[in-house]
Amino acid sequence: MIKINLIEYFENTVDLFPDKLALVDSTSQLTFNELRQKAKLVATQISKKNNAINRPVAIYLPKTNDAIASFLGALYSGNCYTPLDTKNPVPRIEAILKALNPSCIITNDKFISNIKKCNLDIDVINLDELEQEDDANESLNYKKCVDTDPAYILHTSGSTGVPKGVVISHLSIIDYINWVADTFSITEKEKIGNQTPFIFDMSTLDIYLMIFKGATLFLIPEQKFIFPATLLDYINENKINFIFWVPAVLVNIANLNLLDSIKIPTVKKVLFGGEVMPPKHLGYWINNLDKNVVYGNMYGPTEITGTCVYHIVDDTFNENESLPIGKPCRNTDILVLNEKDELCKVGEKGELCVRGSSLALGYWNNFEKTNAVFVQNPLNKSVPERIYRTGDIAFLNEKGEYIYIGRKDFQIKLSGYRIDLGEIEHYILSVFDTINAGVFFDKAKNEIVLVYESENEIPVKDFRIKLMHVLSKHMIPTRYIKMDILPKSTTGKIDRALLNKKINNT
């Protein structure tokens, strides 16, 4: 029978591989059976607090086996989950929770104090207080759900300061993961080395290949990524054979020429996405790993679940040419539309738009933002049909591959993190309410730059210390430029185009 819920896939996998290792983190490991037991325990607690379905459950835990058991617990209870970043400053968490209004928050002893700092009246489940002997309810609510119900909500940077909650359905994940598994021949033999945080859509692929196919998922400790030599040792110790990482990590390993001294012969599939992969560094990997290793360039925003366009690197790869983002995935169609909303010709640049089952349901509690980017397909005049406008500029080449050009707004990508410069600016102006400032991105140095108007220089330390309380570390500008007077346009607004040109020397 066709499966319509993520839990049905998980149940099938547990039945096939009950005693196989599902999850490994830095302190523990779980078999599929153990993971199911834990998830059901969590589900029972969630439903005890609130027996509704299709409500968000916030998961405030670091990247651990417990976090994944909680995701599954939320799904078993017929609800959807939202991972929250435990490294985010508390005010940002508070802002997300306020907009989300979850039915409960799952956390542990270590992080519960941060939740208590938020001024909110939301039920909390502390995993460290759950007893193994607690009864798990067998009549779980997931059976009441349909496949267009939400499975998770991921938050992305929003221009007005409050992150947007992208709501993804069971159907979208089922559509995506079955495609990934078929395209990259994924079986229970896969040993996946996870890099991306669970607040990234890239982690969907890692987590659900484990759930759908019985692959083992290794949650690689973050410290290994600070010291890439130890990361390669970890791969060898655990015989990792599949990775889906942000290019920044692959680039760092290439720059340090580490594959020369530490071989990683077990790795057979190398996927990357979240930002542009420089072809020179990819060339380094190709030259240093086995010839039969598969490389996949995966393109897609959070709003279409994971990947909508992909490119498997082949013999035509050339280190001096930028890598195509490639061709549409199965059950996905791409429309590149020009300013008149007409389909672009080959070679003509336009906005990349997506249609198919991968489309998010919308932004949580935000119909205005939803309706701005999930719009009627302008080419379909006969029946309602949604497309997602990515805001990415691309064109189709003569080989039928899509080529990515850049953004049409102020959004940037830094090590896979999607950042709206407007959100940074919003927080800076709210913390430093007396200064006039603009935030820019230096493309050559990959650096966020703050330009501010002041008579006196403000010490960098003052900026950083105050911003640490409101912004994630990757969003804090690393270069600060003081100007006596900022250039303004005739309307009195900061002349962004001029400052942007100056910073990027163009």
Place this chain on the structure above:
Amino acid sequence: MKKKIVDFLTEIRPEFDFAASNNFIEEGMLDSFDIVSLVASLDEEFGISIDGTEIIPENFSNVDSIFQLLIKNGVTE
């Protein structure tokens, strides 16, 4: 030389007191971006090329361990 090390670290993360800490990594004072910037600064300043296999937690836990790493790479006071 130790002062120079502290200067580089402070430039990257001005909010921390690196001279007073004994374990940058455990205290979460440096992430992967920071290590990349630090190694680039040290390589340039001292005309060396720190090998990727030497970029391990033991060599970056405090000012002394970074100092020892530089000595090992032939840097003299």
